[in-house]
Amino acid sequence: MQSTATMDAPLHWAGHGEPQSFMRRYIFSTDHKIIGIQFLFMSLLFLLVGGILAGIMRWQLGYPSQPMPGAGVLPETMAVDGIILPEFYNSAVTMHGTIMVFFAIMPLLVGVFANYLIPLQIGAPDMAFPKLNMMSFWTAAPAGLIMLAGFFVPGGHAAAGWTSYPPLSATPEYSGVALGQQLWLISLIILGFSSLMGAVNYITTIINMRAPGMTWFRMPLATWALFITAILVLLAIPILTGALIMLLFDQTIGTSFFRADQGGSPLLWQHLFWFFGHPEVYILILPAMGFVSEIIAAGSRKPVFGYHAMVIAIAGIGFLGWIVWGHHMFQSGMNPTLGMTFMATTMVIAVPSAIKVFNWLATMWRGDLHFHVPMLNAIAFVAMFVIGGLSGVFVASTPVDIYLHDTYFVVAHIHYVLFGGSLFALFGAITFWYPKMFGRMMSEALGKVHFWLTLLFFNLTFFPMHQVGIGGMMRRIYDPTQYEFLAPMAPTNRFITIAAFLLISTQLIFAFNFIWSMFRGKQAEPNPWRANSLEWSVPSPPPHGNFPAMPQVYRGPYEYSMPGEREDYMPQHVPAGMPASSPTPVHAG
């Protein structure tokens, strides 16, 4: 990695040979494609763990204090005779959120696709710092193990919610959890290093290593979204790390940053957490928006409507994300002037979000729509994102939020944007880039079954949550039957639970499809979707070093169905007048 500062050093292109040993090639690989696939396996595993935790919570809410089938395998500290204990329920709530946000969705969006796509889409042979990239994965993996280890320590896992508000999180006496909470903190601090190494790599690579002709406004929107996301990761994660360190000191050595009984301020934690937390929310949606833009353009055979507006909207959301964190804290007794400011800035975010939605719709408008699995998932993303965005406008309004705060309405909102939004986009993106990653297509039939069932059960699960939320059900409640005013919601809760279990079961189809297709799927051509960006110009999977020679970029990434062309797509690397299926050009000299 020793760089040289000279101008005239010869340009090495894919100069290093492919490592031959299994360890160097697949385990401690410095190849961005392998690292992306490593992140893919890790985060899908965590997605499964998070889903199981969600199932445990749903059982308790639908059938309070009845023995859960299969819960007999859980140790006495988690469930007695199959009945979920309140302490374990609190851990399950906390860890469902933590694992889904930090170890499933965030690595899926950033770890997998930023690694895999950025060098391929900008025409670079690898990341700027391949060894740092490898370390990024091998820091994330231990962080995940530490997080999982927390389930098996005395006192159980962290139980203060994924937001870990003090005093519950800072004072072991309050939650009864000491070691679990500390492992939670340590794991996230380590994961922060991983994200940081990733972000430095992505930003440097995108700024400095674009192929000739790949101007800023010829970059695919996926890369644009990942670039802005990397900036958010870079600047938001250190704030969380600082706050986590202070909380860890409160937990272990008895400092008092966040302990009101010693003069500290629990509100300070909330401010620091959400100053990180709101950019984090956009870290979890911006890449999804980028992937969806790619898929919708390719699936509609039309250029993305308003490419520049899309870029500006991504950057706008990225900036606005920094000045809205207070809307998570309207109930904290906030200074009303500040509250109004946060309310106004939050409402403004609806503008760039709406620009993106209208642009996706306009891209599809009168297009030659191909309803393949990625396209279906991308359209579902747009629809679900609109629902989640609208409920977001509800809770952004201070007077409404004072009523809805900490109810299931908020749970419905977050799942419409995070599951309905990010996860649908991810199902689409994984199916879309799967042939590039593994050289085989995922099964279209299984993909469609999975998509329609997921869409159905997703809405049956989360839409009724709006209703129980408005009915006043608190979001972290263990047993809703203990309050009389929640009794009328028991049937709805049971309905949600049944739908949730069906939703979780449906994901087995995806898991089967994912693994089966790796061995039995149809062989993939280099460009199965007839898309334009550079990753489709190389074989599937691309060789070590990606491109046979430095590609030359001639046009933007979305020139579909251009008038006067023989084919309905025109890849970025093909000179004018050449057939669209031309391979990557090789230097003549």
Place this chain on the structure above:
Amino acid sequence: MQPVAAETTAAVPDTTPHPNYIGIWGILFVLTVVEVGVAFVGLSKTVTIFALILLAVWKALLVALYYMHLRYEPGRLRLLAIAPLPLAIILVVAVLTEF
């Protein structure tokens, strides 16, 4: 290994300007002494804080501009370097209004 980044700085010797590092060191030393003086000379609290922040920013700028060579870097790198400062200020100022 990887291709050398685009337009690596044309680092032919002698093209990077070398300001008078020792002179700047002297200024930093004097400013530090002035700072300690200001802190204990017994001015009003507001004036002291204002003056100290001004002096600290002055020193920080000297280090960033000359020792870190920001003055001689491309403008976009200078822009990049100050990018997080507005965010940092927004965070602290907004939270301060809460207390």
Place this chain on the structure above:
Amino acid sequence: MDHTASVALDPRRPMPGMGVYNMKLGMWVFLLSEIMFFTSLIGAYIILRFAHPDAFAEPGEVLNVPLTALNTFILICSSVTMVKAFAAIQQGDQAGLKRWLIATATIGALFVGVQAYEYIQLAGHGFVPAVDAYAAEGRPLYGATFYTMTGFHGAHVTIGVLCLLFVTWRAFRGKYTAQSYGGVEIVGLYWHFVDLVWIILFTIVYLI
């Protein structure tokens, strides 16, 4: 990969980008995140102090300002030796590079040593980060914020010294030349940044 339908292309360079080499840009990007990290710690101190002025002492009441002023001067000296090392290798002066690098690492280690001495002294007077010891005088916040901020800065200096030793070792093996000095430059950037943070910390923690 041999494509028959190859197209003649001028071997061109990638897009201009930031105009600095990858490692330097990477270091700058990393420093941005460091700014945010110290923002969280220093911000917490400013906010807590603003909220509870009584929980903090006046300058010089608890902390040893003359000693730390001396230490500040020590760190500034290490910055000037660092930049001298950089200037030396840019002119191909190998002996100068080694001399100034050793000076920088030594002065940096001296800074950490003085800080350790300061901690021991303060702890001896009962000024510790934990709640109980200073709680009698109602100042647990002061100790917690002071040790966290200066401690993490000290950790950064320590890491910087280790990096400097590594660079020095490479310098003795002749790895840097007037054309190739990336390692010296980026460790220098990190070192000056740590110095810059100390300038802010010294003012905010010791003098205000």
